[in-house]
Amino acid sequence: MRNEFVLVPASEARAVHVASGGRFRVVDIEGGQVVDLFAFAAGDVGEYASAEHTRVAVNRLFPRVGEAFVTNRRRPILWLEKDDSPGVHDMLCAACDPVRYRLLGVDGWHPSCQENLQRVMAGLGHDRIEVPQPINLFMAVRVEPDGSFIWSSAPTKAGDGVVLRAALDCVVVASACPQDRNEINHYRPTSIGIQLL
């Protein structure tokens, strides 16, 4: 499966299995697109990359290159090996979901990262998963000194990406965020890719 390229069409998600030590690059194909990234231990999907445990482990809002995302059992699951994007990422905000779009005024169904994740995991036989807080690659949410958030559009250019290395055998899910009701994807969701290295 090395050197395989997995296209994740706009507003959809795909899963890849990555063995411990395996590396992959998440790439923003056209630029300006947020990726909601999730990682589950392959042997027990009750263990997953956890924002609140990662923040404590790295003692900051988001890991730096060379640091790891850890699971809800405080084990490293993904190392952030390289970042050739502007380095703007979010690990504060929940995945978009049907309620989020309803609250944003959408009538009827709208694709969402939460449903994308659930569908992809169900396809792998995991019908009932807890939806973790995602690693929101390329998502621009700045924290002001008073704790308030300033949202802006993903600053990535076409081809920007990050390289991650698995610390455990894991199932990685990447969702090309369907958010088109605020600025994060420039109101125009596009495709992303997972390059297995």
Add this chain to the structure above:
Amino acid sequence: MRNEFVLVPASEARAVHVASGGRFRVVDIEGGQVVDLFAFAAGDVGEYASAEHTRVAVNRLFPRVGEAFVTNRRRPILWLEKDDSPGVHDMLCAACDPVRYRLLGVDGWHPSCQENLQRVMAGLGHDRIEVPQPINLFMAVRVEPDGSFIWSSAPTKAGDGVVLRAALDCVVVASACPQDRNEINHYRPTSIGIQLL
């Protein structure tokens, strides 16, 4: 049950049922003590106060007085009605757990907010719960402009507290954080209280 005072001894936790509209005050009895607070919908403990959904709802790291903590289904569950503490709280860090203490060099068992929560919920018949990220009242974790964290001791004085109002029938669990291996509780965990108003 109104006007009942529930003592939560140092390093332990207690649960209270609060009906929709009910108010309670979480009080730091001696001062300088962090409270890990959790809230679950009484009818379905799969719905609970969620840090990542709350941050999006209030568009900041922590609600202000008059704002609500929301659940993982984006429904208000607790309103922050009054804050007569220094107003320093955390909603970034996972509850302490056995692995946390092992990583901090503790040999053998150490009480933790995660086990406190699990024990109290099991006592209510909920043997298998997801452990949500807590609302860490009085916990001082400052975010620097570069995203790094500065931890310090809880700045509360004896009798300081916050008043919360339930937006749903809920089970509220308060853990008097047992952390004695870093500064957050001044290396000396003490008791807290839940005053039902």
